[in-house]
Amino acid sequence: MQAEIRDVFEHYYKTRIRLSGRAKILDTPDHTALLSEIPRQIQAHLSARGRAHLYKIKGSIGLGNIARVPWVGVFRQGVTENAENGYYIVLLFSEDMSRCYLSLNQGITAIEKMYTKQFARRKMLEAAAEALKRLNCSPEAHLGKIDLASTGDLARAYEAAAIVSFLYTNNELPSEAVFFSHFNELLDHYELLYREFGPNLHSLFDVSEGEFQQVVLEKAAAQAPNVELDVPGAESPKTILGTKAFIRSPIVAANAIRAAEFKCEIDPNHWTFSSKAKKQRYVEAHHLIPISQQNLFEASLDVVANVVSLCATCHRMMHFGLAEEKKSHLLGLLRERKARLRDKAIEVRDSDFLQFYSGKVVLED
Ligand SMILES: [Zn+2]
Ligand SMILES: [Zn+2]
Incomplete structure (x- = not known):
């Protein structure tokens, strides 16, 4: 997992510039990591735990336009199949490629459509704070809002919608064991929220x-x-x-x-x-x-x-x-x-x- 995260850190920005805005999938190390290698390793981890059938795993470099903040999402059956709705586990890379977060995050698009952009962000923060009261997080977990070093609308939404996350930087990449122990913790939180609130966290704000x-x-x-x-x-x-x-x-x-x-x-x-x-x-x-x-x-x-x-x-x-x-x-x-x-x-x-x-x-x- 370290090697794949490093591939994204080192190559994604260059690839993005080379593509001048278009989300075209290339044979570059960053795209390979995001779209196949990282999803494959998460899939293998879930399979080993006998849980693979419950989750859909998907990497994204954007649709149409290339994403400033690429991600790999883990979506639970019954909650959501995409990053727009419900809530999910996601490995999110910052725009400047200095860090990434393994995060339990909320889909914001459905709420933005229902309310307004600013209002939705405020309510996501509220929902995250409420959700946190119900979760038992390990000391190294980062609670609430994250920083993706971006001014993009989508990135701002991900920042506000983060519930609990683990931060990895270029100088401090997680070992396989650490990464998946964090992943397991988020998986437990995910399941707990699902049992209590079902497919969305709207009742938390x-x-x-x-x-x-x-x-x-x-x-x-x-x-x-x-x-x-x-x-x-x-x-x-x-x-x-x-x-x-x-x-x-x-x-x-x-x-x-x-x-x-x-x-x-x-x-x-x-x-x-x-x-x-x-x-x-x-x-x-x-x-x-x-x-x-x-x-x-x-x-x-x-x-x-x-x-x-x-x-x-x-x-x-x-x-x-x-x-x-x-x-x-x-x-x-x-x-x-x-x-x-x-x-x-x-x-x-x-x-x-x-x-x-x-x-x-x-x-x-
Ligand atoms: Zn009335
Ligand atoms: Zn009247």
Whole structure:
């Protein structure tokens, strides 16, 4: 393993320059190490432990464009098959080829799509910190954020998403035994997180109501009109393990706000103020049948048909207003949506619906 890591350190940068940006596979020592030798040795190690059937191993020098930060990933069945989703073990090389990390890392692309780039990075850091509380790491492990000496977007995401890693530098390459003892430790962490959280770590970070509305409005203002309105989130609500609340997709909410043309659906004349998001009228997304009631429904409540656009005042009324005062508004909104909800296999009696809003509990959505 030492020889292969050294091959990447010594040759990758030169090969990258020679290819002037294109991700073309060559017969160079660095490409051979990344795409065949390192994956083969990890495969052999897993086979010896009788675990090879559970993992997919893949090296990457980028797709289309050559990667500044090449890697070899180990993806567990049931979690992910690629570096974009879920979480995985990865040997990540820094852009300047001075070091590499064997890291338990999180796929960031799915979360970036769902939220925004910056928001996703912040939440990955939060998820990593939460995950670490559950792991028993050896003293030489590096906890949390890593440094890949790169300004590239993808590298920044890998840095923020690192949970626990082992650092190797040119002067301090690991022996075979050390490398695989680190690998085994990460494998144990990987299995533990998988048992506790399933295919993703989304339930390890919180999205506050304020953060949610802000992201939704930014997305609604930025997006091109979307024909297919119900973009499924990273998962259907019921499959999330260990989570306190059902996760709402900002994409779905943004599509609902766009469809309502940034108007309050109780009264289109309501105008509270203009938002920073492209000066659109400020509105908030509200789940008409509260998502906290998801357990009572088979179909997902996180669909555009169930999300209304409301001005800030009307939205607060829905959560904090007196039952008698909001009753006619609620029934009016439900009447408007009944057919569309039925299309989504969501049916509710008026009395049950009002019941959702009658409790003393403040609904969070
Ligand atoms: Zn609400
Ligand atoms: Zn209003």
